[in-house]
Amino acid sequence: MMTSSPPRLAVFDMDGTLIDSLPDLAACADWLLLQYRLPGISPEAVRPMIGDGVAVLVSRLLDHAGPAAARIDRAEATTRYMAHYTPHATDHSRPFPGTVETLAALHAAGWHMAVCTNKPVAAARRILQVMELEKWFVTVGGGDSFSVRKPNPCHLLDTIAQAGGIHARALMIGDHHNDVACATGAHVPVIFARWGYGRPEMEAGATVGADSITEVPHLAGELVPA
Structure with a gap:
């Protein structure tokens, strides 16, 4: 009898990727x-x-x-x-335009989602809750959730494991060289968020770049097919 593959998992950085903080x-x-x-x-x-x-x-x-x-x-x-x-933390910060629509589209396509951020996990969860984004994510891997943090690939790998995923069915989305480095080290494809805070040279090593978060569902589907 065939067994189904684990769900695809999209792991998002937070500051400069999901949220304009x-x-x-x-x-x-x-x-x-x-x-x-x-x-x-x-x-x-x-x-x-x-x-x-x-x-x-x-x-x-x-x-x-x-x-x-x-x-x-x-x-x-x-x-x-x-x-x-x-x-x-939420006085003036907001999700980037198109963030909610992107998360909804990924959810509709069967993706699970997680956050991997160097921000302390309690602060990250509070921000996601206030911005009504928390419901989209199965887990949050904060900067103090594990013994390491980005750019160490184990931060991403531990977040993937905590989300019930596997690295072969996961991808990373982030705007910083730390996101690119940890994903590359974890052998996970990475979409560089050009709309974020990272300098253009930080895209080096990324699998692909995106100018808007709204491009993520299409690119994710190409990188990790259903």
Whole structure:
């Protein structure tokens, strides 16, 4: 008797892929710097700092501030950032245009979906819930869900396993070189999200690029046929 294959699994990065979170990340970055009596920062300056988790973002903010920030304890600054960001994470952030329609189309085609993000899992789940996106995803693999995080391929592989999938029936969608690197290392095809925050050179190594999230259902179907 033939057994059916596991469902296809589309794994999405979060910031810059599903959600335009720059407004709130940048507002909190500006707030943090001002708390330390450092010059503020613009959203465009924060954009390239996103993608490696909160601790790295805060470290980059303090590096950007120059020698005046050398005295600041970075762990304490990260804690302060998260304490302020968590209740304000959805003040101005929104799903990218076409996100809900894309998730609905994938669901209708029989795909399961998951999130793999370097953002702490509790914060990620709260944002998805507030934006009414949580229902589409079978699991969320956050930056603190496992012992590793992107670009380590085990972050993606563990998220796939947690979702009940297998890597041979999965693909990754993300806007950062971390997404490309972890998918490549996991031998999973990856769609580079050109609509996100990643610089154009970060697409290197991706299986294919997409200018809009609305292209994902078609490309996903080509990469992992039913």
